[in-house]
Amino acid sequence: DADVTQTPRNRITKTGKRIMLECSQTKGHDRMYWYRQDPGLGLRLIYYSFDVKDINKGEISDGYSVSRQAQAKFSLSLESAIPNQTALYFCATSDLTGDYGYTFGSGTRLTVV
Amino acid sequence: GNSVTQMEGPVTLSEEAFLTINCTYTATGYPSLFWYVQYPGEGLQLLLKATKADDKGSNKGFEATYRKETTSFHLEKGSVQVSDSAVYFCALNYPGGFKTIFGAGTRLFVKA
Numbered sequence: 244d245a246d247v248t249q250t251p252r253n254r255i256t257k258t259g260k261r262i263m264l265e266c267s268q269t270k271g272h273d274r275m276y277w278y279r280q281d282p283g284l285g286l287r288l289i290y291y292s293f294d295v296k297d298i299n300k301g302e303i304s305d306g307y308s309v310s311r312q313a314q315a316k317f318s319l320s321l322e323s324a325i326p327n328q329t330a331l332y333f334c335a336t337s338d339l340t341g342d343y344g345y346t347f348g349s350g351t352r353l354t355v356v
Numbered sequence: 357g358n359s360v361t362q363m364e365g366p367v368t369l370s371e372e373a374f375l376t377i378n379c380t381y382t383a384t385g386y387p388s389l390f391w392y393v394q395y396p397g398e399g400l401q402l403l404l405k406a407t408k409a410d411d412k413g414s415n416k417g418f419e420a421t422y423r424k425e426t427t428s429f430h431l432e433k434g435s436v437q438v439s440d441s442a443v444y445f446c447a448l449n450y451p452g453g454f455k456t457i458f459g460a461g462t463r464l465f466v467k468a
Binding site for chain 2: 291347
């Protein structure tokens with residue numbers, strides 16, 4: 244099994260629908276992150292969490308919410324999806340320092356029509 | 357603020373050519389520096405890292421040296437293969453910092 248698992252891998256949804264992307268990890272890491280990747284824009288941080296009780300907004304949190312259900316689980320929700328949220332979404336984890344690098348999931352490709 | 361700047365891509369090379377992807381950073385203090393690689397359809401994977409000035413990170417034939425005097429961490433490989441075609445991201449992190457900062461990525465195409 245992968246260290247960081249994202250589900251679903253691909254999703255097509257309609258404008259206005261609520262959608263949840265899920266992430267689970269077996270690394271035992273405290274820190275978890277959600278990133279969005281758009282062509283030519285690199286990675287942009289949506290939310291990050293340092294432990295179950297700590298949630299922080301990133302650069303582009305508007306239109307998104309998150310839930311840290313357990314140390315191993317961090318889900319991202321789009322409350323009312325819009326077409327410009329079409330992107331590749333990545334979950335990542337790290338230890339407390341971040342100095343050993345991040346472990347990324349394989350991504351969820353989301354299309355909002 | 358802290359930032360990472362990478363050379364724009366795409367970079368197109370023939371197999372066995374020498375690769376350099378430039379990366380410079382702006383930061384105070386002594387961050388750790390990283391290169392990540394993203395193969396088509398996959399997430400990012402840590403390729404190599406260096407935690408202090410003059411350190412050289414290396415992996416899979418790739419190397420990068422932490423140059424504090426030029427605030428650079430250029431990625432090099434002596435002989436690229438078609439399988440090296442991917443997007444490469446430079447990144448920096450402060451130990452205990454809030455998050456890692458990523459560059460915009462550089463796409464590499466290697467032709468047979």
